[in-house]
Amino acid sequence: MNKQIIKRIEPKESVSMNIEHAIEKEAEITDLSQYGFTTFFEKQITEEDKNKNLIPARVIEIHREVFKVVSSYGQSTARLKGANFYAENTSVEYPAIGDFVMIQKNQGGEDIIYRLLDRKSFFSRANPTLGMGEQVVATNFDYVFLMESLNFDFNLAKLERYLTVAWESGGSPVVILTKADLCEEVEDYVEQVESIAPGVDIFPISSVTGEGLEEVLDYIKPGKTVVFLGSSGIGKSSLVNALAGEEVMETNEIREIDSRGRHTTTHRQLILLPNNRIIIDTPGMRTLGIWNANDGVSETFSDVEDITRMCKFSNCNHDSEPGCAVKEALENGNLTMKRWKSYLKLKREARFMERKARMSKQTMKIKKKGK
Numbered sequence: 001m002n003k004q005i006i007k008r009i010e011p012k013e014s015v016s017m018n019i020e021h022a023i024e025k026e027a028e029i030t031d032l033s034q035y036g037f038t039t040f041f042e043k044q045i046t047e048e049d050k051n052k053n054l055i056p057a058r059v060i061e062i063h064r065e066v067f068k069v070v071s072s073y074g075q076s077t078a079r080l081k082g083a084n085f086y087a088e089n090t091s092v093e094y095p096a097i098g099d100f101v102m103i104q105k106n107q108g109g110e111d112i113i114y115r116l117l118d119r120k121s122f123f124s125r126a127n128p129t130l131g132m133g134e135q136v137v138a139t140n141f142d143y144v145f146l147m148e149s150l151n152f153d154f155n156l157a158k159l160e161r162y163l164t165v166a167w168e169s170g171g172s173p174v175v176i177l178t179k180a181d182l183c184e185e186v187e188d189y190v191e192q193v194e195s196i197a198p199g200v201d202i203f204p205i206s207s208v209t210g211e212g213l214e215e216v217l218d219y220i221k222p223g224k225t226v227v228f229l230g231s232s233g234i235g236k237s238s239l240v241n242a243l244a245g246e247e248v249m250e251t252n253e254i255r256e257i258d259s260r261g262r263h264t265t266t267h268r269q270l271i272l273l274p275n276n277r278i279i280i281d282t283p284g285m286r287t288l289g290i291w292n293a294n295d296g297v298s299e300t301f302s303d304v305e306d307i308t309r310m311c312k313f314s315n316c317n318h319d320s321e322p323g324c325a326v327k328e329a330l331e332n333g334n335l336t337m338k339r340w341k342s343y344l345k346l347k348r349e350a351r352f353m354e355r356k357a358r359m360s361k362q363t364m365k366i367k368k369k370g371k
């Protein structure tokens with residue numbers, strides 16, 4: 001694919017020069033497997049798709065209704081086929097960052113997105129614009145990097161919450177402890193994390209000294225997609241740059257800031273690193289709450305749930321009932337009060353979000369009827 005075409009269709013105002021530069025170097029794209037296309041997606045392509053000359057593509061950026069995609073023809077912009085996505089009485093999902101879609105190439109114009117392929121993993125959050133419903137923010141990733149910094153704001157409870165969300169998403173959680181250069185007791189922290197995340201891989205890293213970066217790069221296999229989950233300032237952008245070996249993301253020091261003194265990330269993106277590792281870094285991921293996380297809670301707290309199942313009564317409130325296994329475990333130290341409280345808190349939150357989701361579905365139904 002030649003650079004001319006790619007240049008012409010870049011939405012200039014919204015893509016930072018650095019990323020454009022990085023992408024240009026990847027302009028010779030012929031193989032979508034570099035972008036994570038596997039047999040899982042290939043198998044979904046039908047005869048009908050082929051008859052219509054549809055080809056697979058991955059969504060790498062979204063600007064309102066304009067999608068930036070990459071296919072065997074390289075990068076292009078595309079729009080949804082109205083009849084397939086906007087027709088009344090259909091409830092098809094719109095593509096999100098990371099999605100594989102079937103497109104029709106349109107020489108000299110925008111490509112048309114016909115349909116969405118099934119996802120192997122996704123993150124969603126409560127829709128912030130409508131105040132209701134669910135919004136998918138990232139899809140088809142293999143690993144979820146749960147990021148916590150090793151300096152003052154290290155927070156195990158938050159990590160537990162991320163873990164819950166990650167299990168739920170379909171990706172594999174990996175804990176990344178950032179800013180190791182600022183911490184003297186790295187091993188202590190690693191042990192603390194091990195206690196709440198048994199069996200999960202943990203990497204202490206520093207984007208400043210380079211500690212742990214080789215290990216992380218080795219760990220991500222080519223063609224695999226990673227999403228980052230972590231609070232602002234934890235070092236996500238710095239890690240992307242460090243892994244890429246060049247400045248593909250702006251970090252805090254050199255950013256434009258808005259009136260509240262904070263950087264505002266305005267678009268979502270999927271970044272292809274050298275050696276075909278893929279990172280999804282979207283603002284949506286940065287405001288992720290807990291949504292339908294009940295199963296995830298159970299995975300993260302399987303030890304706690306094992307205990308609750310040993311209570312004498314199946315509907316035990318773990319309060320003052322006789323034969324309460326939780327009470328016993330708290331007394332003999334098999335369960336810490338802290339972990340029990342985290343569990344109860346996440347349970348409550350998950351239940352609340354579920355109720356909210358049910359309510360919003362009802363509201364939508366009522367609205368549709370009333371229309």
Ligand SMILES: Nc1nc2c(ncn2[C@@H]2O[C@H](COP(=O)(O)OP(=O)(O)OP(=O)(O)O)[C@@H](O)[C@H]2O)c(=O)[nH]1
Nearest residue numbers: 179206207208231232233234235236237238251252
């Ligand atoms: N000492 C040290 N500082 C780091 C490291 N990684 C990031 N920082 C600093 O931490 C600050 C925030 O880093 P960013 O990479 O912008 O953090 P972010 O998670 O992308 O932040 P948001 O974009 O706000 O979500 C910057 O001042 C970085 O220089 C590290 O490994 N060691």
Ligand SMILES: [Zn+2]
Nearest residue numbers: 311316318324
């Ligand atoms: Zn009990």
